Amino acid sequence: MLPAELSLRISILDGCEKRVLPDWAASLVWLGAWCRSNQMAGHRLIVFAVLPSRELAAAFAGLGCIVAGSSVYEEKLSWPKFRSLPLGIGVFFINNSSGARYGGDIIGFREENGEEFIEINITKAAKRSSLGVIMTVNKRHFDDYQFTENKPPSAAKAQSLDAAGNALETLVGNSNYKWLWSDTAEGLIVTSVTSFENSIENLSLLIDSSPPIAVSNFLCLGRNKDQAHAKLRIDHPRGSINGDFPLAILDGGKAFSVHEHVNAARNILVILDRSEYVAEVHDIAKSLGSISQGHGANFTGVIPDAFAAGIEIAAYLIDDL
Incomplete structure (x- = not known):
């Protein structure tokens, strides 16, 4: 689903003000979904997104991660998993x-x-x-x-998750309901948790003509340090960043500084504003370019001809050592 289609399907409710999903936000939703979807055995996808401002960027990228995860979920037998615990x-x-x-x-x-x-x-x-x-x-x-293995959500939380699951079904059409209740988290966001939570506090989303759903519920958020049900985990750079994730979203320069410790994430999306794209970051990106296998990558889906103005993206496919 390209950014232009996402803008037609998703609306934002900020307090009492409703508006269509901005182009830059749609680009971030697409990018988060693309980074989550492209899982390649023996390789890691490392993507840098540099924006004029990264406020809310990680939230929309996280939304894309959730959308992609709901559409690629495959139910696995529970008994063999628990038999091996x-x-x-x-x-x-x-x-x-x-x-x-x-x-x-x-x-x-x-x-x-x-x-x-x-x-x-x-x-x-x-x-x-x-x-x-x-x-x-x-x-x-x-x-x-x-x-x-994780504590199930409360009855009230379960109700909000049900609403999010129904909205995802409306958006992607082929999501599996059991995905919502499976233990597996789709991604980890490393960020300033307080700032992140404050930024989405009054935001809700509407899919087509569905009722508004709080962004925090749509993301199915949970702290990574807690043994609680969550589809997208979140923690600060000095917090708990361990775990097996299809995608880690590093939100900002401080989050990027811990990239070497995010060992279990298959893919990494780094989101920076322009003031954070310093020489050290550029040198790391340059070194990734020298070992990238991007020329041989067979990415699924369709890459947009252009992203929203002001967004610069570089992607590298490297061997998973």
Whole structure:
């Protein structure tokens, strides 16, 4: 979906003022989606975006990351994943029939008469009488529960996520509902968390004629340091930046200074304003250019003929050492 189409489909509600998505914001949504989508085995995509001002740029790039993640999600078997978890690790689960929520520690797996079972010591439950109970779940009934490694959202948060999921379905058309509730995060934003949260506080988005949805809900945000459900994680440069992510968005010069420590991110998008594109950054970009394999890249999708005025972009495909 090119920036021009995004501008036609997405509107912004800033307080009480509604307007179409600006060209520069549409370009950032497209760029975030492009960086998230292009996952190439043995390679990393490193992209620099230099703007007159980067205010809200990371938020819109994050939106693109979310849009791309929702459209490429493939459901994976849950049992093999949990069967491989180490004993003692904490998990969360919801009974699909009753809606009851639990937390507990895996204490064992066993086989009996050709059947496989998982055993969990309940440590969190609405009823105190359930605490300390050893719960046994048969593999055949595993799908009767929603198991996650991250704490599921509250009922109120779940409702807002449902609204975001419906809007994404309207926008991309082929998103998988189960993606929204899967453990996997689509990206990490490294930024000044307080400034980022303040910048999107009163912003909402409308997809076509859908009801407005707060940007923070649309991004499904969560701090990277917390074991809580989130599709896009966020933390400051000196915070928790560990994790396995398809994309890391480094928002600003301070965030870029930690780029060497973002080891598990497949791709990296660096967003800078012009005053932050200093000689040191230029030298790093130049060194990436000397080892880039971009001439052999087969990028999916269509690259726009031009981006919004004032945005400069350089992309490098390098070997994942």
